[in-house]
Amino acid sequence: MKKKILGIVLALGLMCSFTACGSSNDAATATTAATTVATTAATEAVAEATTEATTTTTEATTTTTEATTTTTEAAAEIKLRLNVLYNDSDSNYYSTEVSADEVTVTENGQYELTFDCATDLTDNAKTAGVRNLQHLTAIFVYDQAVRDGSEAASPLKTADIRWDKVVVDGVELAVTNSDFKSALKSNGIFDTNDPINSWDGSAVEGMVEAGEHVLDFADNENPQKITVTFTIDNLEFK
CATH class of the missing domain: 1.10.287 (Helix Hairpins)
Incomplete structure (x- = not known):
């Protein structure tokens, strides 16, 4: 210059x-x-x-900008529904019906599920002649992701369950076993097996055998709705 x-x-x-x-x-x-x-x-x-x-x-x-990427892990949860397995020779129906009611379990605590024949029976069940909650093999709580085929097993290491209350058409049945038990089968699926079960015994009073591995509600000829209240404990996700 x-x-x-x-x-x-x-x-x-x-x-x-x-x-x-x-x-x-x-x-x-x-x-x-x-x-x-x-x-x-x-x-x-x-x-x-x-x-x-x-x-x-x-x-x-001149400046330098660094990009920051945040990764969000999927929430640990399991979705449960009430399942009703029929053993109905009168209607020739032996399938499982599933409640529309669903709970999402993320932690220990008390939950409630309801199955209502007025809204939850499938067209196949109605066509076969199923009208109520009679002629049953079992009523149990099951992992919905396994039921619909999106998962092969439940995302849990451990989970215990206790039955707190079972109500049928507004009438509470006496719970005969209120101890905690594992809710996981040996195959890793959340499957409670009861509170109603014609093979291994039920966790409530008021059931009567109506055939081989067939149960009816003793004091209700036309039961329509069942509500099950339960507590989850010792919950640990994989």
Whole structure:
């Protein structure tokens, strides 16, 4: 930058010398040459100054931004529904019906599930002639993800269950065993097996055998709705 400014000064001095000493033509020629030199030098000086200024500004405003990625783990949970397995020779129906009611279990605590024939019986069951909660193999709580085929086993290491209350059409049945037991089968599936079971015994009173491995509610000829209240403890996810 300093060299360019010095060149401008020398050029102006040269112009003055030729103007004072030479002819008018020489003076004009010298003036033109000096002007060209001065203009070129000035242009280069301005360009250099502009370049330096631009470079300085660019360096001063350059910043680096680091991207942060947050990974959210899926919540540990299991969805449970009440299952009713029929053993109904009158209707020739031996399938499992599943409640629309569902609970999402994420921690130890008390939960409640209801099966209502008015809303939960499938078209297949109705077509077969099923109308109530009679002629049963079992009523139990089951992992819905396994039931619908989206999972092969439950996402649990341990889970214990205790029956707190069983109510049929507004009438509470006496619970005969209120101890905690494992809710997991040996295959790793959350499957409580009862509180109603014609093979291994029920956890409530008020059931009567209506055939081989067939149970009916003794004091209700046309039971429509059952509500089961239970407590989950010792819950540990994989």
